[in-house]
Amino acid sequence: MKRFPPVDLSLTLSLVTVLGMAMAAAGRWLPSGAFDALELPGLVLVYLAGGLPTGWRALSELWRARVLDIDLLMIVAAIAAAIVGAPFEGAVLLTLFSISTTLEERALGRARRAIEALMALRPETALRKTANGAVEEVPAEVLTVGDVVVLRPGARVPSDGVVVTGRGGIDEANITGESMPVSKEAGAQVFEATINLDGVLEVEVTRSVSDSTIARMIRLVTEAQAARAPSERFSEWFGQRYTVAVLAGAVIAFATFWWLGGDWELALYRAATLLVAASPCAIVISVPAAILSALSAAARGGVLFKGGGALETLAEVDIFAFDKTGTLTTGRAEMTEIVALDGDEAGFLSLLAGLEAHSEHHIAAAIRREVASRGLDPAQVADVNARPGIGIEGSDALGPVWAGNAYLAEDMKAATDHPALQALADGANTVVYLGRGATVLGAVSVADEARASSAGAIAALRDSGVRRIVMMTGDRRSVALRIGARLGLGPEETHAEMLPQDKVRAVGELAATGRVAFVGDGVNDAAALARADVGIAMGAAGSEVALQAADVALLSEDMERLADAHRLSRRTSRVIRQNLTFAIGAMVVLVIGGLFFDLPLPLVVIGHEGGTVLVVLNGLRLLSDPIRRPKASVAGQALTGVAQPT
Numbered sequence: 001m002k003r004f005p006p007v008d009l010s011l012t013l014s015l016v017t018v019l020g021m022a023m024a025a026a027g028r029w030l031p032s033g034a035f036d037a038l039e040l041p042g043l044v045l046v047y048l049a050g051g052l053p054t055g056w057r058a059l060s061e062l063w064r065a066r067v068l069d070i071d072l073l074m075i076v077a078a079i080a081a082a083i084v085g086a087p088f089e090g091a092v093l094l095t096l097f098s099i100s101t102t103l104e105e106r107a108l109g110r111a112r113r114a115i116e117a118l119m120a121l122r123p124e125t126a127l128r129k130t131a132n133g134a135v136e137e138v139p140a141e142v143l144t145v146g147d148v149v150v151l152r153p154g155a156r157v158p159s160d161g162v163v164v165t166g167r168g169g170i171d172e173a174n175i176t177g178e179s180m181p182v183s184k185e186a187g188a189q190v191f192e193a194t195i196n197l198d199g200v201l202e203v204e205v206t207r208s209v210s211d212s213t214i215a216r217m218i219r220l221v222t223e224a225q226a227a228r229a230p231s232e233r234f235s236e237w238f239g240q241r242y243t244v245a246v247l248a249g250a251v252i253a254f255a256t257f258w259w260l261g262g263d264w265e266l267a268l269y270r271a272a273t274l275l276v277a278a279s280p281c282a283i284v285i286s287v288p289a290a291i292l293s294a295l296s297a298a299a300r301g302g303v304l305f306k307g308g309g310a311l312e313t314l315a316e317v318d319i320f321a322f323d324k325t326g327t328l329t330t331g332r333a334e335m336t337e338i339v340a341l342d343g344d345e346a347g348f349l350s351l352l353a354g355l356e357a358h359s360e361h362h363i364a365a366a367i368r369r370e371v372a373s374r375g376l377d378p379a380q381v382a383d384v385n386a387r388p389g390i391g392i393e394g395s396d397a398l399g400p401v402w403a404g405n406a407y408l409a410e411d412m413k414a415a416t417d418h419p420a421l422q423a424l425a426d427g428a429n430t431v432v433y434l435g436r437g438a439t440v441l442g443a444v445s446v447a448d449e450a451r452a453s454s455a456g457a458i459a460a461l462r463d464s465g466v467r468r469i470v471m472m473t474g475d476r477r478s479v480a481l482r483i484g485a486r487l488g489l490g491p492e493e494t495h496a497e498m499l500p501q502d503k504v505r506a507v508g509e510l511a512a513t514g515r516v517a518f519v520g521d522g523v524n525d526a527a528a529l530a531r532a533d534v535g536i537a538m539g540a541a542g543s544e545v546a547l548q549a550a551d552v553a554l555l556s557e558d559m560e561r562l563a564d565a566h567r568l569s570r571r572t573s574r575v576i577r578q579n580l581t582f583a584i585g586a587m588v589v590l591v592i593g594g595l596f597f598d599l600p601l602p603l604v605v606i607g608h609e610g611g612t613v614l615v616v617l618n619g620l621r622l623l624s625d626p627i628r629r630p631k632a633s634v635a636g637q638a639l640t641g642v643a644q645p646t
Helices: 006-029 036-065 070-083 087-120 213-226 230-261 264-278 281-300 308-316 324-328 345-356 362-373 406-411 419-426 454-463 477-486 500-511 523-531 544-549 560-596 601-624
Strands: 125-129 135-139 148-151 161-165 168-171 182-184 201-205 303-305 319-323 334-340 382-387 391-396 399-404 430-436 439-447 468-472 516-520 534-538 552-554
Touching: 006 036, 006 087, 036 070, 036 087, 070 087, 070 230, 070 264, 070 281, 087 281, 087 601, 230 264, 264 560, 264 601, 281 303, 281 308, 281 560, 281 601, 303 308, 303 560, 308 534, 308 560, 319 324, 319 500, 319 523, 324 362, 324 468, 324 477, 334 345, 334 362, 334 419, 345 362, 345 391, 345 399, 345 430, 345 439, 362 430, 362 439, 399 406, 406 430, 419 430, 419 439, 454 468, 454 560, 468 477, 468 500, 500 516, 500 523, 516 523, 523 534, 552 560, 560 601
Parallel strands: 319 468, 319 516, 516 534, 534 552
Antiparallel strands: 125 135, 125 148, 148 201, 161 201, 168 182, 303 552, 334 439, 382 391, 391 399, 399 430, 430 439
16 A cells, blocks of 8 residues: 655645535535535544544644643533634634645655755766676676766766766756866766766766765755754744643633533533644744745755755854855966976976865865876875965875975975075965975965855845855965955954964854854865854865764855855744734634633634634745856755865
C-alpha cells in the first residue's frame, strides 16, 4: 500500500473536511429544503476528518511528552460546542483549524522540497576509468577519492574533483551562480552537479559523494530548518504554558457562570467560547511561518542561513566588517613585477612556485599561473608549513626556505631595505618576499581588483541604514586604500596590515558598540567569523573551515546578495512583529467579547481561525521576496562558488 507523505495526507484531510463543511452549510442554508439531509452527514464528516486526526495528535503528544498543546484546545472546544447544541460552529472551528494546519505544514514542507531539489541535481551514474584504461559505468555513490571519471559533453560532474586532461566549458550556474560557462583545463576544480558543455574531460575525484558540495549544501539546509530562532523557541514555550492556562481558565469560567446563573449549558457555552477565543494558535504559528518562508526564499536566491537565529540576528546588525581578498575583491590576483636579487629570475620563480604549490591562497594561485605560463617547473620543496596570515615555510635541497609578507620577513629577521625591494613596497600592490633564513632572495608584487558587485553592495547596505562599514586586510595600507577608495570606503573605514588575531580583536571592539556581521571567505577568517554576532562566509564551497565557522553562507560571489539577505532579514523581523501584534490583539478582543459582551461562538470561531490563516498567509508572503538569482540557475538553487583562503 502506498504511504502518503505527511503534507499530502494533511491536504487530503483538509479537502475532505472542507467538503463536509460545504455539505453541512448547504443543508442548513439553502432554502429549497432539498439539501436538508446533507447537514448531519456533512457534520459527521467534518468531525471525523478534521477532528479525529487532530485529537490523535493531541493525545499522542499528551501521552508521549506530557504536553497540553493547541490541538487539544481545539478538540475540547469543538466537543464543547457540540454538547451545548452548536455542532455547526464546532465544525467551522475544525474546518478552519484544518486549513491553517495544512498551510503550516506546507510551509514546513519547503525545507524538504529544497533538499529534494538539491538531490535532483546529482547524477546517478558516472563513467569511471579502470586500471587498464577502459571505461565502466558505475553508480555515482561508489566513487572514491582518486578515481578518474570521464565527462562527455552534456554530462553532469558526479562528484567534486580536478580536471586531469582535456579542456572545455562547464555550466556552473547551479553551484557558483555564474551565468556564463567557465572554461576548464588541467588543474581546474570542478563541482558535483555542474554540466560539461563541450569537450571530453577526465576528472580525478577529490571528494566522495557523501562529502561533496551538494552533500554539504544538503546538510546546511537540513540544519538550518531544524535550528529554531529565539522567537520560535519563545512562541513554543509560551504556547505550551498558555494552553494550560486557557484550559484552567475555561474550567474556572464554567464554574463561575454556572454558580452565577445555574444554567450549565450557558456556562459550558461561555467556557467553549473562551477556549476558542483564547487559544494561541495564531501566536504560535506566526513566527515559524515567517522564518521558514524567509529561509526558503533566501536559499532559492543563493543565501543559506544556519537556522532562524542567524536570520533574526542579521536583522539587528548595524555594523558590517569585510575581509578584503576574495571577499570584496575577485581573488583573481595577477603577478605584476618580479625582483630576483641574484639575477636568476627563472630559478627564483621556480623556488617560489615550489613553496606556493602547497598553498590554497589567491596569491599562491597567481604565482603558480605565472610560473606555468613561462614553462617553468616548480622546485621540489618538502616539510611545508603554513603560517596563517603571514606566509609559508618549507625545505629544499639547500635547506629551509620561506615566502610571505613583511610580517614573515620581520619574523625571520630578514632585511627588506634593498632599493629594488623598497620600490616594490612603495607601490600599491601586494608584495611577497622569498628568503632563506635571514636572507631575502627577492620578491614579487601581485595586484587584486575589487569585485564588480562590491561597491553596489556596500552602497545598498548604507542605504538600508547600516551605521558603520569597515574593511579588514593583512595587506599593506597603500593596497588597502586603493581598493577601499574604489568601493567608497574612507581611510577611517580601512584597516590594513592585520593578522588573524587582529581581525578578531577588531571585531570584538566593534561588537562593543553594536551588532556586528563579519564577511570573509578563508581559513584566516574563521576566528573572526566565529567572533562576530553573525559570521557570513563568502563563496562557501572552496573553504570548509569558513563554511563551518559561519552562520550564513553566500552561495554565490555576487556581493549584492548580501544586501538582499540583510533586507530580507529586516523584512522578516517586521512581518513577525506584525503577526504577533495582530494575533495578540485579536485574541484580547475575542476574549473580552466572549466573556463580557455575549460575542456569539460562530464569530469567535471565524475571528480566531481566520486570524490564524491570515498570519500564516502574511508569513508566506516572504516566499516571493526577490533575492537575486543567476539567470541559468537549475532547480532554483544557486549554490556556492569557489573562494580560497585569504
